[in-house]
Amino acid sequence: MTTGDRTGGTELDVFSAQLGFVLDPFQINACRALEGGHGVLVCAPTGAGKTVVGEFAVHLALAAGRKCFYTTPIKALSNQKYAELVRRYGKDTVGLLTGDSSINSDAPVVVMTTEVLRNMLYADSAALRGLSHVVMDEVHFLADRFRGAVWEEVILHLSEDVRLVSLSATVSNAEEFGAWMETVRGDTTVVVDENRPIPLWQHIMVGKRLFDLFDTRARSGDVRKDLVVDQDLVRHVKQRQALERADSWESRGRGRRGGGRGYSSDFRPLPRPEVISRLDDEGLLPAITFIFSRAGCDAALAQCLRSRLDLTTPEQVAEIRTIVDAHTGELPKADLEVLGYWEWRKALERGLAAHHAGMLPAFRQTVEELFVKGLVRAVFATETLALGINMPARTVVLERLVKYNGEAHAELTPGEYTQLTGRAGRRGIDVEGHAVVLWQPGVEPVDVAGLASTRTFPLRSSFRPGYNMTINLVDRMGAAESRALLERSFAQFQADRSVVGLTRGIERNEAALTTLSERLGGEDGEYFEYARLREELSSRERSLERAGRTERRDAAVASLVALRRGDVIAIPVGRHSGLAVVLEPDRDPTDPKPLILTEAKWAGRVSAGDFPEPARSLGSMRLPRRFDHHTARVRRDLASALRSTGIVSPGRRKRKKSGAAGDDAEIARLRRAIRQHPCHSWPDREQLSRIGERYNRLARETETMRQKVAATTNSLARTFDRILSLLAERDYVSAGEHPDATEHGTRLSRIYCESDLLVAECLRQGVWKGLGPAELAAVASAVIFESRREGDTVESGGPGALRHALDETVRVWRELRADEIRHKLPPTREPDFGFAAAIYHWASDNSLVEALIAAGDQGRALSAGDFVRWCRQVIDLLEQVRSTSPDPEVGKAASRAVAAIRRGVVAVDAA
Template sequence: MTESSRGPQLEAFAAQLSFPLDPFQVQSCAALEDGHGVLVCAPTGAGKTVVGEFAVHLALETGGKCFYTTPIKALSNQKFNDLTKRYGAGLVGLLTGDQSINSDAPVVVMTTEVLRNMIYASSSALRGLSFVVMDEVHFLADRFRGAVWEEVILHLPEDVRLVSLSATVSNAEEFGAWMETVRGNTTIVVDETRPVPLWQHILVGRRMFDLFDTKAQATSPSARLVIDQELVRHLKQRHALDRHSAWEQRGRGRPGQRGNFRPAPRPEVIARLDEEGLLPAITFIFSRAGCDAALAQCVRSKLDLTAPEQLDEITSIIERHTGELPRADLEVLGYWEWREALERGIATHHAGMLPAFRHTVEELFVKGLVRAVFATETLALGINMPARTVVLEKLVKYNGETHADLTPGEYTQLTGRAGRRGIDIEGHAVVLWTPELDANEVAGLASTRTYPLRSSFRPGYNMSINLIDRMGAAESRALLERSFAQFQADRSVVGLVRGIERNTAALAELREQLGGDDGEYLEYAELRERLKNRERALEREGRVDRRGAATESLNALRRGDVIAIPVGRRSGLAVILEAATDQADPRPLVLTEDKWAGRISSADFNFPAEALGRMRLPKHVDHRTARSRRDLASALRSTGIVAPHGRRSSKRSPAAEDRELATLRRAVRAHPCHTAPNREQFSRVGERYSKLARETESMRQKVAATTNSLARTFDRILALLGERGYIADGKVTEDGRRLRRIYSESDLLVSECLRQGQWRGLAPAELAAVVSAVVYESRSETGYPIVGGPTGPIRHALAETMQIWTGIRADEVRHKLPLTREPDFGFVTAIYNWARGEPLVDALVAAGDHGKALSAGDFVRWCRQVIDLLDQVHDTADDPQLRSAAVKAVKAIRRGVVAVDAA
């Protein structure tokens, strides 16, 4: 775009900046001034937010309003501070759920959820709105919160211009085409140029190698990336030495190890980067414990990255952020160790830290007073903490379910932090070598540019009830069909339809080879296919029967029964600690002879579970403590009960008695083609035909399932809500209006508990404890599903809450809907103690996971979520006592470290 195409507002805006605008910024801003919406996709640090700031400028100059939305509160706070410095406190407001500052200002920064809630509430603040900036719009791919972005995009008034800022995605054109469909005229601007070039390295021991052949790139930038040959030679030598060392170990009668490899200590890695002039650096370690261990390792060493004259400024910043923390809590917060590390220029950054600590680290890092940070990947999300270098210790991380390799998109997001615009002439990404690391794998991650954006939009209870109330069922279905999720699904259908057409043509050719539609070989092939299908169906039926028998037997087990788990990692003896509560999907809580405690299901049994004996249990069993698990496991082993081996179900297989199967087998054997000399040749053609026919039918079913899939889910939700009285005759009832205002992952469960009065009569601290069960989620696999609590009213309310959840789950299974998450009681005692004024250390220990105290950052985060839901209880409950208890509970929780964070 030429300079002459700049409009007067863009000229005026650019004149206020201390740097020249890049071409993509000029193109985006000019499109905005011309009345278009824009979608801007550019790398981290490229300056996308300048386009959002221009929307703010346009709103102020034209007398309109601009909402600037971000995915997380920390980003909202950061943007609020930036805009306040530029435009003054009177023109800029902030709304983040727990903070409301100058909310009537013409420019308001907020989290995306806040805007979604305002839209559903038909807030008067939406009047006069001319621009909405959606920072990090690629968050709509987030499987937990992504739907919020699409809800906003679909619901915003047509005259509001949308400024969507996204990381680089490979399907920007697809996303832009959808935006054009639902928002009208939208200009798509894609820029893949990093403002600061990024160099890729591998650190082998203390030797730093370039990943790619930089000489080849220098002479021909467009040439294909080639791995540096010096690195290849060195790694070959290293592997040869490793093998030789392993052989020597075996020759001496010792087990051979892979070169006895020991990774370089973290202090040595940081010192090496310092020697190369590559600090400040962020080292990504994909676990909080790993980050804390790295920091402790550095503190124990002599590593010191700060100058004496910097200490006063470091101390001042620390005091400003943490001066209001209660002195009695400093020890349990690890304050003194954390402070010593900061004074030496080293820090961690992860979600388990106290927010006040995290904000201190961010400010010190930006000012260059902290030069080495060990962080989890949460830092890569938008927080303004660029570094000269990013270090990756591993290319594998735990994704919540399993350990998985980093994707190219994740690698790019993490290494995108390297290179500070206006400070560094180049950024550096360093991967630490281990014997398992393949240089080609790193090269693939560093050079791949395919990370598509996939929608996570799905209708839920709150969304559906809001849609019905705003526009009725027919218009709601139409809106769902306009979602990006359905847009992508419909595009996938196009490929499936083409595949069906190709397969249909291929099937016609194969039929001709089998003698045509009336040919004997085609008849024989179809007969054999029917036989295979019947065998598969009977095999499935047998599995279902076995699963049903196992389910029935699990429901019959009682506390103290000793059973044998026949298969899987947990096989062996186990004692029932808590009987199953869900008849449809029984999951009794057990303790195994190997000291593992958790829930088992019918999937763990290939025959019915049977009580082999009984064991006396203490009245209260705390399976969360290692000592309790050890003592119980020892008692279980000493019972003398022995797990049976090699048992099989005595019930005959369904196939053995099936008449249809026997008839088909006789028909196949009696068919003329069965004894024909060229049977095998035609059978192979027949198998290809049958396989292709199955694939084609599967594709047809996928097309049928994909078309209008969101609308079908919506209809199932409406059916369930209708049965429960939230909708009647197509209209939202009084109970439905309550559900409209509950924004929680367990929205229907909360609404039912309020409607049925199960939380009435609770004291403030008790209410906080019970409410925590529907927001808290343990980090451990097993969670804390035992109904318990420090007082009788808490235990009663939790039991009633569980009963309501069981009923909702049964309805969801019947309607084929996603299941509401089971309540988790791991935070009950902790929040109860805290709300009653007990010390922080007691609350952290009470919320601990298997003997390990909860981190202060997690504690504050869960307290904030409990406060948020208590606020919703106050706003939606009918009972005055319950509303009053909610207010008092919020006040009781918001003290100490929680109050400092909320300030």
């Protein structure tokens, strides 16, 4: 798509005349397309100036007397963009809508989080009238596993006459994304710019020496294929590795344990204060050092505070104090100590800070402002800072190239490396940016070069229908149109494109099968019949083995369901094998996961997969009525009591084979037929059998591919139908070909959280009825809180009414999960009681210290920032409970709970 050149008198001329800089070619192309009536998708590196295109959309809307909504993925970005637009257009013209704030919502320009716009669309809000442009900043968030569906919902539901401005980081499949936008939004101009406005230099710091990663002398031009790793760096790293190996061998000779891969386990990287000082000497501050854990960021800051490192002047310290007081003056004085306020302030006065989600929002916002002003010059941050907050630096430092992805430690991808290092280089301030990787044993320069020179960041849709989405779709457009809309999603678009490759593979396989069939004498020939008998025998043997596995799993499931509290069992295999006691049974008939404690003091949940043979009770032991298995002392005492029972693990019994091939009449019949077949005596039988095996293997592979095609085609619509079926069973929609939302369904349509149907069921069944404000806050937290540590569970506690409500919530969840498994739907996440005690104490008007201690008593080390964040999410849910509960008393309790929570640090950070 192209747009004609416009000269003189265009809105772009008016807009650009108001700017203090000259627009880049990609910005001009995108703005011209927008003024020409097209939607635009702009993909460009961090700091390239994509938001200028969004600001031009605001200009166009105002010039035409229409409205523009500017959406962002996170509240911090919304606040930042609101402040910028207010400075340009004034408070009367710009509004803000987030979960926390509602300012001038009827303004012609409103900045909002994407979820707010999605909710407006479902509610058919009057605010949508007169809307001409929507800016979706950071649109690549649609790949986010938890929230990505919201972006696609907005794109699919926006009126066709609204021009969409999509701003994205550089993605390698921008054309594919643009092609989809074209199909669902009409004319869409794709503008891709891969040139950073500020050149980025790559370095590796080995000890105190800072090396260029690439040898600029060896480059013939500014093309990535010309990049050559600096040979001085390679030689120095090899020398350092040799020294590490020599030190490792010497350490072993002295009886000390050596490190893996031939390197010394005693290796210590350069202390952080020395790294920062070295960067300061080179003129490379301000710098952001990315450390992939909150604790790591705090430890790095503490290490710097213990040193003499000081990066500020007396004049800067005075300015820092003024800004800190402005942000934190309303914090309750009694809470400052537990918030770590004084250490945090001391670090800021020395030009140092941490930045992560565990910090109090007011603290994070202070750090952001001070960093932008150049008053804080070294920040230790988690990767969340790279997701859109405007905090560019001269230098980005990566301490490690491995991070925990929620399941395992994995190496950084080129896309993640690019996203992180993209923060380096401040437009209008720096002439170049710098990325520094700290060397340690195992880091190879050629690997870093691969990360730095590869630009692969494909955008993958995470869209799938959920309960709330399904109800809103049915209510808005009916089932048939809803299916059609789902089939227009980017997720289905990508799935259908993958089908093209599968179809081609099927065609290739079918041609190969024809050739092999001819070599076997054709499908009507004698040997083909013989080969079919052999394949039937193999298939029958595989089927019996699968049946045996299923039978063993069913037996294991039944045995786990039968276990009772205090039963002593033997875990037969794995790293936790040996005696264990059941702390908490699980009656789920499909996938029971009882909580157990082993004699080695490990506590966790086990499943049928841990039992190749059924679990059986070897005896029992008395357990305390209430205990916290997260406490080391409790685990130690229980394990000691378990060992003192005198019960001995019987060891693993020899497993009896079930459904064995030797006992099967069909197996015996097939073997006889094969031996009696004429081809069994052919001299070239084995040669032909190898061809026959290839034919059969290819036929199985082709059938699998056909099944994948069938499963992929219309896959979202099938999931939608399964959800409808479950909702009809539970009376949220009417049954039949044209379902409508029932009264219960209308309530569900206004509940926006990950466990939406569980909340709706709890309200419907009266599970939360009769609770006081603090108790309701606690039980509401159980359906939204998610422990950061895998396998964390906490027994329900508190007053009797709360304990009963939590237990009943789990009962409702178990029933729901059984239905979801039956309907082949992803199960709703299990309620988590880990925040219940903390918010119960807070909503009961106790101090912040008492609330955090309560969380600690539940086995959680909860930071003040996490506490405030979860409080805000509980408030969001309670507001929904207030407006959707069929019981007025529950609604009143929710209102009182919101008021009880919104105080102190929570109220300050909501402002």
